[in-house]
Amino acid sequence: MAWGIIIAIYLFLAGAGAGAFLxxxxxxxxxxxxxxxxxxKAGTILAAPLVAIGTLFLVLDLTWVEAGKFxxxxxxxxxxxxxxxxxxxxxxxxxxxxxxxVYGWMKLKxxxxxxxxxxxxxxxxxxxxxxxxxxxxxxxxxVPFWNNAVxxxxxxxxxxxxxMATAILGSFVFGGKTLPDFFKPxxxxxxxxxxxxxxxxxxxxANGPEAARQSAEMxxxxxxxxxxxxxxxxxGIIVPGVIGATASPKAGKGIKALDALLVLxxxxxxxxxxxxxxxxxxxxx
Amino acid sequence: MPKxxxxxxxxxCAACQACTVACEAEWGLPPGEKFTRLEEREIGKFPxxxxxxxxxxxxxCDKAPCIEVCPTGATYKxxxxxxxxxxxxxxxxxxxxxxxxxxxxxxxxxxxxxEKCRFCYHRVEQGKKPACVSTCIGEARYFGDLEDPNxxxxxxxxxxxxxxxxxxxxxxxxxxxxx
Numbered sequence: 300m301a302w303g304i305i306i307a308i309y310l311f312l313a314g315a316g317a318g319a320f321l322x323x324x325x326x327x328x329x330x331x332x333x334x335x336x337x338x339x340k341a342g343t344i345l346a347a348p349l350v351a352i353g354t355l356f357l358v359l360d361l362t363w364v365e366a367g368k369f370x371x372x373x374x375x376x377x378x379x380x381x382x383x384x385x386x387x388x389x390x391x392x393x394x395x396x397x398x399x400x401v402y403g404w405m406k407l408k409x410x411x412x413x414x415x416x417x418x419x420x421x422x423x424x425x426x427x428x429x430x431x432x433x434x435x436x437x438x439x440x441x442v443p444f445w446n447n448a449v450x451x452x453x454x455x456x457x458x459x460x461x462x463m464a465t466a467i468l469g470s471f472v473f474g475g476k477t478l479p480d481f482f483k484p485x486x487x488x489x490x491x492x493x494x495x496x497x498x499x500x501x502x503x504x505a506n507g508p509e510a511a512r513q514s515a516e517m518x519x520x521x522x523x524x525x526x527x528x529x530x531x532x533x534x535g536i537i538v539p540g541v542i543g544a545t546a547s548p549k550a551g552k553g554i555k556a557l558d559a560l561l562v563l564x565x566x567x568x569x570x571x572x573x574x575x576x577x578x579x580x581x582x583x584x
Numbered sequence: 585m586p587k588x589x590x591x592x593x594x595x596x597c598a599a600c601q602a603c604t605v606a607c608e609a610e611w612g613l614p615p616g617e618k619f620t621r622l623e624e625r626e627i628g629k630f631p632x633x634x635x636x637x638x639x640x641x642x643x644x645c646d647k648a649p650c651i652e653v654c655p656t657g658a659t660y661k662x663x664x665x666x667x668x669x670x671x672x673x674x675x676x677x678x679x680x681x682x683x684x685x686x687x688x689x690x691x692x693x694x695x696x697x698x699e700k701c702r703f704c705y706h707r708v709e710q711g712k713k714p715a716c717v718s719t720c721i722g723e724a725r726y727f728g729d730l731e732d733p734n735x736x737x738x739x740x741x742x743x744x745x746x747x748x749x750x751x752x753x754x755x756x757x758x759x760x761x762x763x
Contacts (some may be wrong), residue, residue, distance in 0.1 A: 300682060301678040301682050301691075301698075302682055305664050320592070360677075361675060361676035361677060362674075362676030362691050362697055362698060363674075363678075363695075363697065365691075365696060366694065366696025367696075368696050373675045374675060374678065375654070376657070376673050376674075377656055378655075378659045379657055380654060382651075382652045383679065384653070384679075385653070385679050386655040389655065439649075439682055440649065440683075441649060441683050441685035441753075441755060477748065535701070577682075579683045580750060580753065582638060582686065582750060583623060583636060
Protein backbone atom coordinates (compact mmCIF):
# COMPACT_ATOMS: atom_id res chain seq x y z
CA MET A 300 0.00 0.00 0.00
CA ALA A 301 0.99 3.58 -0.63
CA TRP A 302 0.88 4.56 3.04
CA GLY A 303 3.41 2.89 5.31
CA ILE A 304 5.39 3.42 8.46
CA ILE A 305 5.85 7.19 7.97
CA ILE A 306 2.09 7.68 7.96
CA ALA A 307 1.86 5.37 11.00
CA ILE A 308 4.26 7.71 12.83
CA TYR A 309 2.07 10.66 11.89
CA LEU A 310 -1.14 8.92 13.01
CA PHE A 311 0.51 7.97 16.30
CA LEU A 312 1.90 11.44 17.07
CA ALA A 313 -1.30 13.23 16.05
CA GLY A 314 -3.31 10.83 18.21
CA ALA A 315 -0.98 11.17 21.21
CA GLY A 316 -0.93 14.98 20.92
CA ALA A 317 -4.70 15.31 20.55
CA GLY A 318 -5.26 12.77 23.34
CA ALA A 319 -2.85 14.55 25.70
CA PHE A 320 -4.80 17.77 25.20
CA LEU A 321 -8.14 16.02 25.88
CA UNK A 322 -6.79 14.32 29.01
CA UNK A 323 -5.36 17.62 30.28
CA UNK A 324 -8.70 19.36 29.72
CA UNK A 325 -10.54 16.56 31.53
CA UNK A 326 -8.10 16.88 34.44
CA UNK A 327 -8.59 20.64 34.51
CA UNK A 328 -12.38 20.21 34.53
CA UNK A 329 -12.13 17.73 37.40
CA UNK A 330 -10.65 20.56 39.47
CA UNK A 331 -7.13 21.83 39.03
CA UNK A 332 -4.93 21.85 42.13
CA UNK A 333 -1.31 21.65 43.29
CA UNK A 334 -1.31 17.88 42.73
CA UNK A 335 -2.29 17.85 39.08
CA UNK A 336 -1.13 21.19 37.71
CA UNK A 337 2.03 19.62 36.24
CA UNK A 338 -0.11 17.19 34.28
CA UNK A 339 -2.41 19.92 32.96
CA LYS A 340 0.62 21.94 31.90
CA ALA A 341 2.27 18.96 30.21
CA GLY A 342 -0.84 17.75 28.40
CA THR A 343 -1.70 21.12 26.91
CA ILE A 344 1.81 22.26 25.98
CA LEU A 345 2.86 18.93 24.43
CA ALA A 346 -0.13 18.72 22.07
CA ALA A 347 0.96 21.22 19.42
CA PRO A 348 4.62 20.10 19.14
CA LEU A 349 3.62 16.44 18.86
CA VAL A 350 1.05 17.15 16.17
CA ALA A 351 3.54 19.44 14.41
CA ILE A 352 6.22 16.75 14.35
CA GLY A 353 3.61 14.31 13.06
CA THR A 354 2.66 16.77 10.35
CA LEU A 355 6.32 17.04 9.40
CA PHE A 356 6.33 13.29 8.76
CA LEU A 357 3.18 13.75 6.70
CA VAL A 358 5.00 16.31 4.56
CA LEU A 359 8.03 14.02 4.22
CA ASP A 360 5.76 11.36 2.75
CA LEU A 361 4.43 13.62 -0.03
CA THR A 362 5.53 12.32 -3.42
CA TRP A 363 7.10 15.58 -4.60
CA VAL A 364 9.14 15.79 -1.40
CA GLU A 365 10.29 12.21 -1.93
CA ALA A 366 11.22 13.20 -5.46
CA GLY A 367 13.49 15.88 -3.98
CA LYS A 368 11.49 18.88 -5.15
CA PHE A 369 10.87 22.03 -3.18
CA UNK A 370 7.37 23.10 -4.16
CA UNK A 371 5.69 24.02 -0.87
CA UNK A 372 2.85 25.93 -2.54
CA UNK A 373 1.32 22.56 -3.43
CA UNK A 374 0.34 22.22 0.24
CA UNK A 375 -2.13 25.09 -0.07
CA UNK A 376 -4.23 23.17 -2.62
CA UNK A 377 -4.94 20.68 0.20
CA UNK A 378 -7.48 23.08 1.69
CA UNK A 379 -9.77 23.07 -1.30
CA UNK A 380 -11.69 19.81 -1.76
CA UNK A 381 -14.20 19.00 0.94
CA UNK A 382 -15.16 15.60 -0.45
CA UNK A 383 -11.73 14.47 0.80
CA UNK A 384 -11.01 13.60 4.43
CA UNK A 385 -7.52 15.02 3.87
CA UNK A 386 -8.98 18.48 3.22
CA UNK A 387 -10.92 18.21 6.48
CA UNK A 388 -7.79 16.96 8.22
CA UNK A 389 -5.69 19.80 6.86
CA UNK A 390 -8.14 22.35 8.23
CA UNK A 391 -8.39 20.56 11.58
CA UNK A 392 -4.60 20.38 12.00
CA UNK A 393 -4.16 23.98 10.89
CA UNK A 394 -6.60 25.14 13.55
CA UNK A 395 -5.68 22.70 16.30
CA UNK A 396 -1.97 23.46 16.37
CA UNK A 397 -2.21 27.22 17.09
CA UNK A 398 -5.21 26.87 19.45
CA UNK A 399 -3.55 24.14 21.53
CA UNK A 400 -0.23 25.97 21.43
CA VAL A 401 -1.70 29.22 22.74
CA TYR A 402 -3.66 27.42 25.47
CA GLY A 403 -0.64 25.32 26.41
CA TRP A 404 1.60 28.39 26.52
CA MET A 405 -0.80 30.20 28.84
CA LYS A 406 -1.03 27.10 31.04
CA LEU A 407 2.74 26.82 31.13
CA LYS A 408 3.02 30.34 32.46
CA UNK A 409 0.12 29.95 34.86
CA UNK A 410 -1.62 26.57 35.30
CA UNK A 411 -4.63 28.32 36.79
CA UNK A 412 -5.18 30.44 33.70
CA UNK A 413 -8.44 29.57 32.05
CA UNK A 414 -10.33 30.59 28.96
CA UNK A 415 -13.53 28.75 28.15
CA UNK A 416 -13.59 29.58 24.46
CA UNK A 417 -10.00 28.49 23.91
CA UNK A 418 -10.40 25.36 25.99
CA UNK A 419 -13.62 24.29 24.23
CA UNK A 420 -12.20 25.04 20.77
CA UNK A 421 -9.06 23.10 21.64
CA UNK A 422 -11.01 20.12 22.97
CA UNK A 423 -13.32 20.00 19.94
CA UNK A 424 -10.36 20.25 17.55
CA UNK A 425 -8.42 17.62 19.52
CA UNK A 426 -11.38 15.27 19.28
CA UNK A 427 -11.74 16.11 15.57
CA UNK A 428 -8.05 15.28 15.04
CA UNK A 429 -8.43 11.86 16.61
CA UNK A 430 -11.69 11.14 14.74
CA UNK A 431 -10.63 12.29 11.29
CA UNK A 432 -7.52 10.08 11.24
CA UNK A 433 -9.82 7.09 11.68
CA UNK A 434 -12.43 8.24 9.18
CA UNK A 435 -9.59 8.87 6.72
CA UNK A 436 -9.10 5.10 6.57
CA UNK A 437 -12.69 4.11 7.37
CA UNK A 438 -14.09 5.59 4.13
CA UNK A 439 -11.68 3.66 1.90
CA UNK A 440 -13.81 1.04 0.16
CA UNK A 441 -10.77 -0.25 -1.68
CA VAL A 442 -9.41 -1.67 1.60
CA PRO A 443 -12.11 -3.86 3.18
CA PHE A 444 -10.12 -4.19 6.42
CA TRP A 445 -10.48 -0.44 7.00
CA ASN A 446 -13.92 0.11 5.57
CA ASN A 447 -15.93 0.01 8.81
CA ALA A 448 -16.84 2.19 11.79
CA VAL A 449 -14.64 0.31 14.25
CA UNK A 450 -11.44 1.92 12.94
CA UNK A 451 -12.42 5.52 13.86
CA UNK A 452 -13.59 4.38 17.31
CA UNK A 453 -10.37 2.46 17.84
CA UNK A 454 -8.36 5.52 16.81
CA UNK A 455 -10.21 7.75 19.29
CA UNK A 456 -9.62 5.26 22.11
CA UNK A 457 -5.97 4.86 21.11
CA UNK A 458 -5.57 8.65 21.06
CA UNK A 459 -6.93 8.90 24.62
CA UNK A 460 -4.77 6.03 25.86
CA UNK A 461 -1.55 7.32 24.29
CA UNK A 462 -2.49 10.89 25.21
CA MET A 463 -2.83 9.88 28.85
CA ALA A 464 0.59 8.20 28.73
CA THR A 465 2.09 11.29 27.10
CA ALA A 466 0.58 13.60 29.69
CA ILE A 467 1.83 11.37 32.54
CA LEU A 468 5.38 11.25 31.21
CA GLY A 469 5.30 14.99 30.55
CA SER A 470 3.98 15.71 34.05
CA PHE A 471 7.06 14.03 35.57
CA VAL A 472 9.21 16.50 33.65
CA PHE A 473 7.23 19.34 35.22
CA GLY A 474 7.68 17.89 38.70
CA GLY A 475 4.35 16.11 39.00
CA LYS A 476 4.22 13.18 41.42
CA THR A 477 0.70 11.83 41.73
CA LEU A 478 -1.99 11.21 39.14
CA PRO A 479 -5.60 12.40 39.28
CA ASP A 480 -7.98 9.89 40.88
CA PHE A 481 -10.04 9.37 37.74
CA PHE A 482 -6.99 8.08 35.81
CA LYS A 483 -7.11 4.64 37.39
CA PRO A 484 -10.66 3.69 36.30
CA UNK A 485 -10.24 5.51 32.97
CA UNK A 486 -7.03 3.59 32.24
CA UNK A 487 -8.71 0.26 32.98
CA UNK A 488 -11.84 1.06 30.99
CA UNK A 489 -9.91 2.30 27.97
CA UNK A 490 -7.83 -0.89 28.00
CA UNK A 491 -10.99 -3.03 28.09
CA UNK A 492 -12.67 -1.00 25.34
CA UNK A 493 -9.55 -1.11 23.18
CA UNK A 494 -9.37 -4.89 23.47
CA UNK A 495 -13.05 -5.19 22.62
CA UNK A 496 -12.74 -2.93 19.59
CA UNK A 497 -9.72 -4.91 18.35
CA UNK A 498 -11.76 -8.07 18.76
CA UNK A 499 -14.69 -6.57 16.79
CA UNK A 500 -12.37 -5.31 14.05
CA UNK A 501 -10.64 -8.65 13.59
CA UNK A 502 -13.86 -10.68 13.82
CA UNK A 503 -15.50 -8.54 11.13
CA UNK A 504 -12.38 -8.79 8.96
CA ALA A 505 -11.94 -12.54 9.46
CA ASN A 506 -15.51 -13.08 8.29
CA GLY A 507 -15.44 -10.44 5.59
CA PRO A 508 -14.40 -10.41 1.93
CA GLU A 509 -11.20 -12.15 0.80
CA ALA A 510 -8.97 -9.08 1.17
CA ALA A 511 -10.18 -8.41 4.73
CA ARG A 512 -9.60 -12.07 5.62
CA GLN A 513 -6.02 -11.76 4.40
CA SER A 514 -5.53 -8.66 6.57
CA ALA A 515 -6.91 -10.42 9.64
CA GLU A 516 -4.78 -13.46 8.96
CA MET A 517 -1.59 -11.38 8.73
CA UNK A 518 -2.34 -9.87 12.14
CA UNK A 519 -3.72 -12.86 14.03
CA UNK A 520 -1.44 -15.63 12.84
CA UNK A 521 0.66 -14.34 9.98
CA UNK A 522 3.70 -12.14 9.63
CA UNK A 523 2.52 -9.46 12.08
CA UNK A 524 1.22 -11.83 14.77
CA UNK A 525 4.21 -11.35 17.07
CA UNK A 526 3.78 -7.56 16.99
CA UNK A 527 0.05 -7.91 17.51
CA UNK A 528 -0.04 -10.44 20.34
CA UNK A 529 3.32 -9.58 21.88
CA UNK A 530 3.74 -5.83 21.57
CA UNK A 531 0.19 -4.54 21.18
CA UNK A 532 -2.05 -6.89 23.13
CA UNK A 533 0.30 -8.18 25.85
CA UNK A 534 2.89 -5.43 26.44
CA GLY A 535 0.81 -2.52 25.16
CA ILE A 536 -2.61 -3.19 26.69
CA ILE A 537 -2.72 -6.09 29.17
CA VAL A 538 0.49 -5.41 31.13
CA PRO A 539 -0.14 -1.66 31.54
CA GLY A 540 -3.83 -2.39 32.17
CA VAL A 541 -2.87 -4.67 35.05
CA ILE A 542 -0.27 -2.23 36.36
CA GLY A 543 -2.81 0.59 36.17
CA ALA A 544 -5.52 -1.41 37.89
CA THR A 545 -3.38 -2.77 40.70
CA ALA A 546 -0.66 -0.19 41.39
CA SER A 547 -1.24 1.99 44.42
CA PRO A 548 -1.81 5.70 43.72
CA LYS A 549 1.36 6.33 45.71
CA ALA A 550 3.43 4.03 43.52
CA GLY A 551 6.75 5.44 42.37
CA LYS A 552 7.40 7.32 39.17
CA GLY A 553 9.34 4.38 37.75
CA ILE A 554 6.39 2.02 37.52
CA LYS A 555 4.12 4.76 36.17
CA ALA A 556 6.67 5.71 33.55
CA LEU A 557 7.08 2.07 32.52
CA ASP A 558 3.29 1.77 32.25
CA ALA A 559 3.18 4.89 30.05
CA LEU A 560 6.06 3.79 27.81
CA LEU A 561 4.45 0.39 27.22
CA VAL A 562 1.17 2.10 26.31
CA LEU A 563 2.99 4.31 23.80
CA UNK A 564 4.76 1.32 22.24
CA UNK A 565 1.38 -0.40 21.91
CA UNK A 566 -0.23 2.71 20.45
CA UNK A 567 2.38 3.02 17.74
CA UNK A 568 2.16 -0.69 16.97
CA UNK A 569 -1.61 -0.39 16.57
CA UNK A 570 -1.32 2.39 13.96
CA UNK A 571 1.50 0.59 12.14
CA UNK A 572 -0.35 -2.74 12.04
CA UNK A 573 -3.52 -1.20 10.69
CA UNK A 574 -1.63 0.49 7.87
CA UNK A 575 0.71 -2.39 7.06
CA UNK A 576 -2.00 -5.06 7.06
CA UNK A 577 -4.08 -3.21 4.45
CA UNK A 578 -4.92 -5.40 1.46
CA UNK A 579 -6.76 -3.91 -1.52
CA UNK A 580 -9.92 -5.64 -2.80
CA UNK A 581 -9.30 -8.77 -4.83
CA UNK A 582 -9.88 -8.29 -8.56
CA UNK A 583 -9.34 -11.79 -9.92
CA UNK A 584 -12.50 -13.57 -8.90
CA MET B 585 -19.71 14.87 -26.65
CA PRO B 586 -18.28 11.35 -26.86
CA LYS B 587 -18.14 9.05 -23.86
CA UNK B 588 -15.11 6.86 -24.26
CA UNK B 589 -15.03 3.28 -23.09
CA UNK B 590 -12.94 0.17 -23.61
CA UNK B 591 -13.60 -3.54 -23.83
CA UNK B 592 -10.83 -5.92 -22.75
CA UNK B 593 -11.46 -9.46 -23.92
CA UNK B 594 -9.35 -11.70 -21.69
CA UNK B 595 -10.42 -14.77 -23.74
CA UNK B 596 -8.43 -13.28 -26.62
CA CYS B 597 -5.49 -12.03 -24.57
CA ALA B 598 -2.24 -13.93 -25.17
CA ALA B 599 -0.63 -12.33 -22.09
CA CYS B 600 2.21 -11.02 -24.26
CA GLN B 601 2.15 -7.63 -22.54
CA ALA B 602 2.70 -5.74 -25.79
CA CYS B 603 0.08 -3.30 -24.52
CA THR B 604 2.13 -2.60 -21.39
CA VAL B 605 5.22 -1.93 -23.50
CA ALA B 606 3.40 0.13 -26.15
CA CYS B 607 1.97 2.27 -23.36
CA GLU B 608 5.39 2.77 -21.77
CA ALA B 609 6.82 3.77 -25.15
CA GLU B 610 3.91 6.07 -26.01
CA TRP B 611 4.27 8.02 -22.78
CA GLY B 612 8.01 7.64 -22.34
CA LEU B 613 7.54 6.17 -18.90
CA PRO B 614 10.55 5.61 -16.65
CA PRO B 615 11.55 1.99 -16.00
CA GLY B 616 9.15 0.20 -13.66
CA GLU B 617 6.28 2.58 -14.20
CA LYS B 618 3.41 0.82 -15.92
CA PHE B 619 -0.03 2.18 -16.65
CA THR B 620 -1.39 -1.21 -17.63
CA ARG B 621 -0.29 -4.37 -15.81
CA LEU B 622 -0.94 -8.07 -16.12
CA GLU B 623 -2.05 -9.91 -13.01
CA GLU B 624 -1.94 -13.66 -12.99
CA ARG B 625 -2.88 -16.52 -10.74
CA GLU B 626 -3.15 -20.29 -10.83
CA ILE B 627 -6.55 -21.82 -10.38
CA GLY B 628 -7.77 -25.36 -9.90
CA LYS B 629 -6.05 -28.40 -8.38
CA PHE B 630 -3.51 -30.69 -10.01
CA PRO B 631 -3.93 -32.09 -12.63
CA UNK B 632 -6.66 -29.68 -13.63
CA UNK B 633 -4.84 -26.40 -13.26
CA UNK B 634 -4.66 -23.37 -15.44
CA UNK B 635 -3.24 -19.94 -15.32
CA UNK B 636 -5.62 -17.01 -15.35
CA UNK B 637 -4.64 -13.55 -16.52
CA UNK B 638 -6.16 -10.14 -16.02
CA UNK B 639 -5.12 -6.80 -17.52
CA UNK B 640 -5.57 -3.93 -15.13
CA UNK B 641 -5.30 -0.19 -15.64
CA UNK B 642 -7.23 2.94 -14.72
CA UNK B 643 -10.90 2.16 -15.28
CA UNK B 644 -11.87 5.81 -15.88
CA CYS B 645 -14.72 5.39 -13.41
CA ASP B 646 -17.79 7.60 -13.59
CA LYS B 647 -17.85 7.56 -9.78
CA ALA B 648 -14.10 7.57 -9.32
CA PRO B 649 -12.92 7.12 -5.71
CA CYS B 650 -9.66 8.88 -6.63
CA ILE B 651 -11.56 12.05 -7.57
CA GLU B 652 -13.63 11.91 -4.40
CA VAL B 653 -10.66 11.52 -2.05
CA CYS B 654 -8.33 13.95 -3.85
CA PRO B 655 -7.89 16.89 -1.45
CA THR B 656 -6.65 19.30 -4.10
CA GLY B 657 -8.90 18.65 -7.08
CA ALA B 658 -5.84 17.64 -9.11
CA THR B 659 -7.65 14.53 -10.33
CA TYR B 660 -10.62 15.34 -12.53
CA LYS B 661 -12.88 13.81 -15.13
CA UNK B 662 -13.25 15.27 -18.58
CA UNK B 663 -16.65 15.48 -20.25
CA UNK B 664 -15.64 12.64 -22.56
CA UNK B 665 -15.17 10.39 -19.51
CA UNK B 666 -11.37 10.41 -19.37
CA UNK B 667 -9.99 10.76 -15.83
CA UNK B 668 -6.81 12.85 -15.73
CA UNK B 669 -4.37 14.28 -13.21
CA UNK B 670 -3.25 17.89 -13.17
CA UNK B 671 0.43 17.39 -12.26
CA UNK B 672 0.89 20.93 -11.05
CA UNK B 673 -2.02 20.83 -8.62
CA UNK B 674 -1.20 17.45 -7.06
CA UNK B 675 0.05 17.74 -3.47
CA UNK B 676 1.38 14.18 -3.51
CA UNK B 677 -0.59 12.79 -0.58
CA UNK B 678 -1.19 9.41 -2.28
CA UNK B 679 -4.79 9.19 -1.05
CA UNK B 680 -5.81 8.37 -4.65
CA UNK B 681 -3.41 5.42 -4.66
CA UNK B 682 -4.88 4.17 -1.41
CA UNK B 683 -8.51 4.65 -2.50
CA UNK B 684 -8.30 3.11 -5.98
CA UNK B 685 -9.73 -0.43 -5.81
CA UNK B 686 -7.90 -1.26 -9.04
CA UNK B 687 -4.55 -0.04 -7.69
CA UNK B 688 -4.14 1.72 -11.01
CA UNK B 689 -1.83 4.49 -9.84
CA UNK B 690 1.96 4.41 -9.90
CA UNK B 691 4.33 7.07 -8.63
CA UNK B 692 6.45 8.87 -11.17
CA UNK B 693 9.58 9.40 -9.11
CA UNK B 694 10.92 12.08 -11.48
CA UNK B 695 7.82 14.26 -11.40
CA UNK B 696 6.85 13.25 -7.90
CA UNK B 697 3.18 12.57 -8.60
CA UNK B 698 1.05 9.40 -8.78
CA GLU B 699 0.21 8.81 -12.45
CA LYS B 700 -2.03 6.43 -14.35
CA CYS B 701 -3.51 5.51 -17.74
CA ARG B 702 -4.85 8.54 -19.61
CA PHE B 703 -6.81 6.63 -22.27
CA CYS B 704 -4.26 8.14 -24.71
CA TYR B 705 -6.37 11.29 -24.95
CA HIS B 706 -3.88 12.92 -27.35
CA ARG B 707 -4.29 10.05 -29.84
CA VAL B 708 -8.02 9.79 -29.31
CA GLU B 709 -8.44 13.50 -30.04
CA GLN B 710 -6.79 12.87 -33.42
CA GLY B 711 -9.19 10.02 -34.15
CA LYS B 712 -6.60 7.34 -33.41
CA LYS B 713 -6.93 4.47 -30.96
CA PRO B 714 -4.99 4.30 -27.68
CA ALA B 715 -1.53 2.74 -28.02
CA CYS B 716 -2.51 -0.42 -26.14
CA VAL B 717 -5.46 -0.98 -28.47
CA SER B 718 -3.63 -0.51 -31.76
CA THR B 719 -0.70 -2.71 -30.69
CA CYS B 720 -2.73 -5.69 -29.46
CA ILE B 721 -1.99 -8.74 -31.62
CA GLY B 722 -5.07 -10.66 -30.59
CA GLU B 723 -7.45 -7.72 -30.92
CA ALA B 724 -8.32 -8.31 -27.31
CA ARG B 725 -8.86 -4.60 -26.74
CA TYR B 726 -11.56 -2.47 -28.27
CA PHE B 727 -11.90 1.26 -27.79
CA GLY B 728 -15.12 3.09 -28.61
CA ASP B 729 -17.65 5.79 -27.92
CA LEU B 730 -20.70 4.85 -25.87
CA GLU B 731 -22.55 7.99 -27.03
CA ASP B 732 -22.36 6.91 -30.67
CA PRO B 733 -25.21 4.43 -31.27
CA ASN B 734 -23.46 3.08 -34.38
CA UNK B 735 -20.21 2.30 -32.56
CA UNK B 736 -19.27 -1.37 -32.60
CA UNK B 737 -18.65 -1.21 -28.86
CA UNK B 738 -22.35 -1.62 -28.09
CA UNK B 739 -22.54 -4.84 -30.09
CA UNK B 740 -19.33 -6.18 -28.52
CA UNK B 741 -20.42 -5.45 -24.95
CA UNK B 742 -23.82 -6.96 -25.59
CA UNK B 743 -22.73 -10.01 -27.57
CA UNK B 744 -19.85 -10.94 -25.28
CA UNK B 745 -21.64 -9.93 -22.11
CA UNK B 746 -18.73 -7.73 -21.13
CA UNK B 747 -18.94 -6.49 -17.56
CA UNK B 748 -17.03 -3.98 -15.45
CA UNK B 749 -14.46 -5.35 -13.03
CA UNK B 750 -15.85 -5.43 -9.49
CA UNK B 751 -18.94 -3.53 -10.58
CA UNK B 752 -20.27 -4.27 -7.09
CA UNK B 753 -17.97 -1.56 -5.72
CA UNK B 754 -20.16 1.04 -7.41
CA UNK B 755 -17.36 2.95 -9.11
CA UNK B 756 -19.03 2.72 -12.56
CA UNK B 757 -15.91 1.92 -14.60
CA UNK B 758 -15.54 2.71 -18.32
CA UNK B 759 -13.73 -0.53 -19.04
CA UNK B 760 -15.72 -3.68 -19.71
CA UNK B 761 -14.20 -7.12 -19.40
CA UNK B 762 -14.90 -10.38 -21.20
CA UNK B 763 -13.61 -13.22 -19.01
